[in-house]
């Protein structure tokens with residue numbers, strides 16, 4: 059072996075071990091959506107080196123398109139000392155963020171819906187707390203972060219999605235005389251009983267009979283048709299914790315539930331009932347969204363907790379779940395859904411859209427964490 063070749067081998071080994079140190083630094087980066095370092099997550103860190111450029115790819119298990127610049131900055135900061143001295147001195151860094159969204163494993167559970175990786179229920183213990191508004195914006199925020207998303211309006215008492223999405227009067231196409239093809243709205247696939255009801259639909263249809271229609275919709279909708287399926291199907295549940303809700307939670311293989319509440323005492327007590335209902339049927343509670351938490355005066359900008367503060371956080375801690383986010387009581391949130399242009403669409407870079415996107419990332423990160431729990435299980439081979 060010539061001296062020159064020997065030097066070269068030494069250098070590449072040095073580079074190799076420096077790249078390993080760099081990967082270790084990256085592993086300590088904090089993932090804001092789960093609150094954990096990458097090392098504690100099922101994240102993938104890839105490091106490559108070509109022509110004095112270090113290539114770094116980080117793959118997370120939830121959609122996070124809006125966060126790429128933030129991750130790049132933090133990755134650069136953490137790698138900087140290794141690019142300033144030593145064998146990688148002067149090298150450039152190229153960073154890319156990817157997401158690979160896993161399906162919820164459901165051992166022993168009924169068959170998940172065809173074409174759907176994860177089903178997320180948005181529920182509330184009582185009516186009128188903003189469950190539908192949250193479900194619509196959450197679905198759109200997941201899509202804005204890069205996921206393929208569907209939204210099912212299961213609120214049989216008052217399907218409000220067509221109004222909130224601006225799809226009133228639309229009818230889903232029927233394929234092969236059997237399957238409903240979802241109605242597209244702002245880039246997501248949607249199905250609502252509202253699409254099947256007319257002004258003449260009798261009131262009785264909206265109660266027990268609607269629940270039969272819902273079962274049919276659940277089993278006969280072609281989600282993700284013609285593409286690669288859906289990453290998430292968000293289900294706007296009927297309000298309350300009665301039999302219909304329980305059956306729905308048991309019938310569908312849920313990745314988890316998001317509980318929407320307001321800070322009023324009564325709503326919080328109802329939120330606890332919601333948490334307990336899902337736990338009873340072994341559905342993970344992904345967290346709580348506290349809606350109408352703060353009121354910001356449109357004149358002076360002063361913020362006040364008119365319904366009391368900190369309730370969502372208290373319940374989250376007490377019931378060992380997460381506070382996914384708090385939303386202000388804002389006239390804009392109401393006006394946007396009333397006009398069929400939810401805030402995530404009407405003002406995608408605004409503060410309110412930012413709140414919903416953060417809630418979406420945290421919700422999806424919890425689903426990812428839960429799916430990783432299966433890693434500890436022994437692999438069972440059935441032959």
Ligand SMILES: Nc1ncnc2c1ncn2[C@@H]1O[C@H](COP(=O)(O)OP(=O)(O)OP(=O)(O)O)[C@@H](O)[C@H]1O
Nearest residue numbers: 185186187188189190191297350386387388391392
């Ligand atoms: N953060 C908010 N700020 C202001 N208005 C809101 C907010 N969230 C929801 N609203 C408004 O409150 C009303 C009730 O909201 P929504 O229909 O989403 O509640 P819900 O819990 O789904 O009700 P239901 O039980 O009737 O299905 C709507 O008019 C909506 O626009």
